[in-house]
Amino acid sequence: MRLTDDGLATDGPVEKVYDGWKYPDDWVTEAYSLEGPKLFRRGDWFYLVTAVGGTAGPPTGHMVTVARSRSVHGPWEDCPHNPVIRTWNPADKWLSRGHATFVEGPAGDWWAVYHGYENGFYTLGRQTLLEPIRWDKQGWPHAMGADLARPLAKPSGGEAGPHGMAWSDDFSGQSLGSRWRFYNQAPGAGARATVGGNALTLAAKGTGPQDCSPLTHLVGDHAYECSVSVELTDGASAGLLLFFNDRLFLGMAYDGERMVSYRGGKASYWQEPVEKGSRIDLRIVNDRQIVSMYHRTPGGEWVRHAVRSEVSGYHANTMDDLASLRPAIFASGKGSARFRDYRYKALA
Incomplete structure (x- = not known):
């Protein structure tokens, strides 16, 4: 034409x-x-x-x-x-x-x-x-x-x-679009995320990873770890994921009283013990598709999640969606969550 x-x-x-x-x-x-x-x-x-x-x-x-x-x-x-x-x-x-x-x-x-x-x-x-x-x-x-x-x-x-880009983020400046992007971003969704005081504040949405439009970034490494510090306000639930799409993900969410573990795109049967509070650090290690999760109270020692996962099936031929399995942060429910000191490290 x-x-x-x-x-x-x-x-x-x-x-x-x-x-x-x-x-x-x-x-x-x-x-x-x-x-x-x-x-x-x-x-x-x-x-x-x-x-x-x-x-x-x-x-x-x-x-x-x-x-x-x-x-x-x-x-x-x-x-x-x-x-x-x-x-x-x-x-x-x-x-x-x-x-x-x-x-x-x-x-x-x-x-x-x-x-x-x-x-x-x-x-x-x-x-x-x-x-x-x-x-x-x-x-x-x-x-x-x-x-x-x-x-x-x-x-x-x-x-x-320059080769590649750094995925770690201290949230000292705006990085939406260049590093992070919302999954299924709706018009105006960018207003949910604001940066200030070396923190990213994310307004809560939906009921969980499946409908909250997580913030994701790409990876190209066979093995890596990522971690972030989370602070909750006004009843929000927030967490760290490995996210393929709204039907397939795994990770953890914290609401100040309990931790919800996700695997296979849904909440797991396992109730991971966790201390009550408003702040928590979360960490995920993906070692060649064997995934371990960790949490700690700020300043404390890392506690390994009791359940590990194998994720080689989290891909396009399983879910008919041309995406990839990638780290994500999210906030759901009410209120908002502040994310600080996001760190990404490739592993040998």
């Missing part, structure tokens, strides 16, 4: 120009799902990079396909060696590889940026992958990373930027 020059409105009818490359019918995929078209020009050709096969589901289902044309209106010619990128063996390190964008590097080299699931760590969600691309004499791209099992030379030229 054509757009107006300012890009703010459509200008003309919908025009169908491409049906997508069709893989053999006996390939086991999640669904055909032609999606994510990326259009760019190289030389005299327009290239259309698409995804087919479904993002999750069977580990060999997702794939990258390429077509080209002299005009954006077609006709489009499919690459003779489609799919250009795909997980062929479910035992590979990276599964469900697809949804690529082709980019030219600073030295004239070409790369595909796409996503995949790490074998054994679906809980980390779709991770970003980078693979070198070679163009043949006929003008078709070839992916050169094989199964990505071995290290590859990084792009040449340019200047390296």
